[in-house]
Each structure stands twice: as C-alpha cells, then as structure tokens.
Amino acid sequence: MRLMYCFVVFCVFGISASKYIQFQKDYEYWYKYNSNSTIHDLGNFRTVAEISFTTINVTEEVQEILLKVNSFFVVSEAHKEQGAGSAHLDFTNWFSFEIKLSGEILSVFHDTDEHHDVLIAKKGFASLFSSKLQNSNSEVASEWAYQTTEHGNEGHHNASYAVIKTATGIQFKKIRHSTPIPNAKGVHQKVLHFDHDLGTIKRVVVEEEFTSPQIAPDFDSEKGMRKVKAVNDFSTMENPTIKATNKGELQFWKKEKIKEKSYRPKDDIVIDSIHIGNYQRKEHNAQKLDKLKGTIKSNLICIRTEPEKGLYEHITIAITEMVVYL
Incomplete structure (x- = not known):
C-alpha cells in the first residue's frame, strides 16, 4: 500500500517538479545569439547579439529574470553593411520577465517609453526559453513525448515535444x-538543450519557414468592378507572397559573478505579456505605404481596360513594394 502511494505521488507531482530553466542567484549568464534569415526576392540577413540573464527575484516555482542586451546588429549580405543595431536603438532600458522553472513565461516588465523595435527584440530573446518542459513519469525512461497548449510571443498555440536524454543533459x-x-x-x-553541469538551458536552436497567404477564402477579386470584359485574365492572377526561412541559435558563453544587485524600478514600468501583438510601423514606412496605397486606389478601376503592358505592370510593382514594407 505504501509503495502504491509513493507511485501515485510521483505520477501526480513529477511533472510539476521539473526544473530546467533556472539561473543561480548573484550570477550573470551570458549568451551569444546568431541567426540567418532569408526573405525571398529581398535578400539574406544575419542577426548577431550578446545578451545576458540574471535572476533578481525567485520563489519556489518562479524566477524574475533581468535581460540585458550588450550588442545587437542586423547585417544584410547584399550590402555587406550594418543595419539596425545598438548604435541606432537604445537597449539600456529595463526589461525583465517572470518564468516558471519549466519554461512558461508569465509576464514581462518594461519601460513605458520603450521603442517598439527594441521591445520586439527583447521579447524575442526572452521567448527563446518559452516552453513547457516536463519530466518523464518514469525515472528509467531515456525518451518520452507529450503535447501542450502554450501562450508564447506568437500567441496561443498547440505544440508537441519529443525528449531524449543525452550524455550531458536532456x-x-x-x-x-x-x-x-x-x-x-x-x-x-x-x-x-538542458545541461546538467550548467543547471539550465545551454543551447537553443530555432528553425522556421513561413509562406504568407496569397488569398483569403472569401476574397472576391471582381467585387466593386465594372462588369466589362477584362483584357487580363483574372483567373491566373495571384497576390504577391512572402516566403521566408530563419535559423537562429542561442549559445551559452560565460557565467560571471555580479558586482551589484539590480532591482526593478517602481515607477514608469509596464506589466505586459510575452505576446508581441500588433507591430507599430515605422513612420517613414507608414508614409511609403500611404503613397503606394494611393497609387493603387486611384488606378485600380483601370486594370480591366489597360493593355497588357502598361498600368498593370505599374500597379504590380506597387503591390510588391507594399508587401515588402509590411
């Protein structure tokens, strides 16, 4: 009877006891981040950053982690020049997040005046740890799998996990x-990759592929148009698409004793979720989009009567440019 009781306790509480993301107090954990992104018909981009994580508050199940970005650069392979980086954006404002030892991010804390591009980058770095890491209900298992429902920076989603034990961790x-x-x-x-010696996640690798939708299921290309015979074949027309791939890697670099403890400011701090939400377009991009939309709106009715080479090509270019800026 006692043996059965112990077995039930292990099965019920084993998963909740998972402790895979925890940073030792009074230490700063430094990581290097590298990613390579390809946007079809636009180019290849490389992102390089150095970031650190420091525990500033801890309870039995939750840690509040201070995130610092020491450097951040985006480089276009086509132009071989530095893009948006620490020289153009201020990454020094406060940003911390509460995370369970199993990887679930509960909330983030950031400056009220944080630049939206900086906030997206910081949430992205924090979300590299966002997960629901669970133990196996068997101590001898070397592999296990499970499914979860999660709320990450991309919002609500379902996910599946495949887990294996390695020589250095899990x-x-x-x-x-x-x-x-x-x-x-x-x-x-x-x-x-959880490392036993480090006591936390040592490496994260993210691989993504994305293709934007070409047309909504209920879209009517002839809605509001004059009922005349079209010169162009509307049945073969397609909206421009965005195709992108990305591979990013976060790798542990070093662990340093902190010289001074940090405390979250009491004023001018927003309590937020890890979800990115709607992106606020840059002002110059918004102006460019307004101009492109004006070109399309003022000439759209003429598509049906224009020759094959003419206004149609002009509007196609405008639509393509608009997709890029979006």
Whole structure:
C-alpha cells in the first residue's frame, strides 16, 4: 500500500517538479545569439547579439529574470553593411520577465517609453526559453513525448515535444502546430538543450519557414468592378507572397559573478505579456505605404481596360513594394 502511494505521488507531482530553466542567484549568464534569415526576392540577413540573464527575484516555482542586451546588429549580405543595431536603438532600458522553472513565461516588465523595435527584440530573446518542459513519469525512461497548449510571443498555440536524454543533459524538441497568421503556411521547430553541469538551458536552436497567404477564402477579386470584359485574365492572377526561412541559435558563453544587485524600478514600468501583438510601423514606412496605397486606389478601376503592358505592370510593382514594407 505504501509503495502504491509513493507511485501515485510521483505520477501526480513529477511533472510539476521539473526544473530546467533556472539561473543561480548573484550570477550573470551570458549568451551569444546568431541567426540567418532569408526573405525571398529581398535578400539574406544575419542577426548577431550578446545578451545576458540574471535572476533578481525567485520563489519556489518562479524566477524574475533581468535581460540585458550588450550588442545587437542586423547585417544584410547584399550590402555587406550594418543595419539596425545598438548604435541606432537604445537597449539600456529595463526589461525583465517572470518564468516558471519549466519554461512558461508569465509576464514581462518594461519601460513605458520603450521603442517598439527594441521591445520586439527583447521579447524575442526572452521567448527563446518559452516552453513547457516536463519530466518523464518514469525515472528509467531515456525518451518520452507529450503535447501542450502554450501562450508564447506568437500567441496561443498547440505544440508537441519529443525528449531524449543525452550524455550531458536532456534535449527537448518542440514543434508548433499552427502559424500566428490565418491561412499562412509555416513550420516552427525549437530545440532546447538542458545541461546538467550548467543547471539550465545551454543551447537553443530555432528553425522556421513561413509562406504568407496569397488569398483569403472569401476574397472576391471582381467585387466593386465594372462588369466589362477584362483584357487580363483574372483567373491566373495571384497576390504577391512572402516566403521566408530563419535559423537562429542561442549559445551559452560565460557565467560571471555580479558586482551589484539590480532591482526593478517602481515607477514608469509596464506589466505586459510575452505576446508581441500588433507591430507599430515605422513612420517613414507608414508614409511609403500611404503613397503606394494611393497609387493603387486611384488606378485600380483601370486594370480591366489597360493593355497588357502598361498600368498593370505599374500597379504590380506597387503591390510588391507594399508587401515588402509590411
């Protein structure tokens, strides 16, 4: 009877006792991040960053982690020049997040005046740890699998995990079952490597593929148009699509004793979720989009009567440019 009781307790409480993401107090954990992204017909981009994580508050199940970005650069392979980086954006404002030892991010804390691009980057770095890492209900198991429902920076989604024990720790492979954008196609896979000696996640590898939707199921291309014979064949027309791939890697670099403890400011701090939400377009991009939309709106009715080479090509270029800026 006693043996059965112990077995039941282990099965019920074993999963909740998983402790895979925890940073030792009074230490700063430094990581290097590298990613390579390809946007079809636009180019290849490389992102390089150095970031750190420090525990500033801890309870039995939750840690509050201070995230610092020491450097951040985006480089276009086509132009071989530095893009948006620490020289153009201020990454020094406060950003911390509460995370369970199993990887579930509960909330984030950031400056009220944080630049939206910086906030997206910081949430993205924090979300590399976002997960639901669970133990096996068997101490002798070397592999196990499970399914979860999660709320990450991309919003609510379902995911499945395949887990294997390695020589140095445990590898968790997560596959997301949906895309954040309706009617889009995509693949998202994240592999988190827990290291026994380090006591936390040592390496994270993310691989993504994305194809934007070409047309909504209820879209009517002839709605509001004059009922005249079209010069162009509307049945073969397709909206421009965005195809992108990305592979990013977060790798542990070093662990340093902190010289001074940090405390979250009491004023001018927003309590937020890890979800990114709607992106706020840059001002110059918004102006460019307004101009492109004006070109399309003022000439759209003429598509049916224009020759094959003429206004149609002009509007197609405008639509393509608009997709890029979006």
